[in-house]
Amino acid sequence: MRVRSAAGVVWGLLVLFGALLTGCQSPSGGTAEDGRLGGPASGTGRTSTVSPAPTRPSGYGAVFLAVGECSSFGTTSFSEVPCAGERAAARVVTRHDGTVRDGPRCPATTDFVLHISEQRPSSDEDGDGAVPQGYACMRNLQPPHPGDPGGGGGPRTIVGDCVYSSGEGQVRETACDGEGGREPEYKVTRAVTARADCPASTALYVRLGGDRPVGCARPL
Numbered sequence: 001m002r003v004r005s006a007a008g009v010v011w012g013l014l015v016l017f018g019a020l021l022t023g024c025q026s027p028s029g030g031t032a033e034d035g036r037l038g039g040p041a042s043g044t045g046r047t048s049t050v051s052p053a054p055t056r057p058s059g060y061g062a063v064f065l066a067v068g069e070c071s072s073f074g075t076t077s078f079s080e081v082p083c084a085g086e087r088a089a090a091r092v093v094t095r096h097d098g099t100v101r102d103g104p105r106c107p108a109t110t111d112f113v114l115h116i117s118e119q120r121p122s123s124d125e126d127g128d129g130a131v132p133q134g135y136a137c138m139r140n141l142q143p144p145h146p147g148d149p150g151g152g153g154g155p156r157t158i159v160g161d162c163v164y165s166s167g168e169g170q171v172r173e174t175a176c177d178g179e180g181g182r183e184p185e186y187k188v189t190r191a192v193t194a195r196a197d198c199p200a201s202t203a204l205y206v207r208l209g210g211d212r213p214v215g216c217a218r219p220l
Helices: 002-025
Strands: 090-097 112-116 134-140 162-167 170-174 186-192 204-207 214-219
Touching: 186 204
Parallel strands: none
Antiparallel strands: 090 134, 112 134, 162 170, 162 186, 186 214, 204 214
């Protein structure tokens, strides 16, 4: 009888050890249908807390110079800054990958374009990751706005802008109020698809690009 009692004790210990081992291998919170932990365990009522994966912040810093974000002063040396900060100079109107030559045109009243060089850091400590080559169409937060009609600047010539002859059949944009360093000689009054659509008062045709590539300019 003593031999059978000892065997019974050993068997009981093995059963208890197996139960403990099984309990360590099974998640206490159960498994949801999508494989995530944290659902209630069957018959226990307990839940398992799993730390969420880190997410990148929205807004400033999430994507380098995304639409609506702001840059510091400068067109060749600049940085992304909070729009409410004192260093903020201009806001991104549109943002495109690639080059200006191959990509979409900036909006008509863009003040200037920031050319963004490709960056592939070996280590990513701040979460920004690689930055592809691209360009951002910028609008100054405060006047002046050279991209406005007659403003004397901007990456595009639009209706309302003034130009002067720079020689060899070329023209350059200047401020219509004469404060751009060069006196305006012509003003673009209309954008059309072909020269034949310009009014009789047209003295100069200016290349604008886009759906209406011909600018009709009258002398001032």
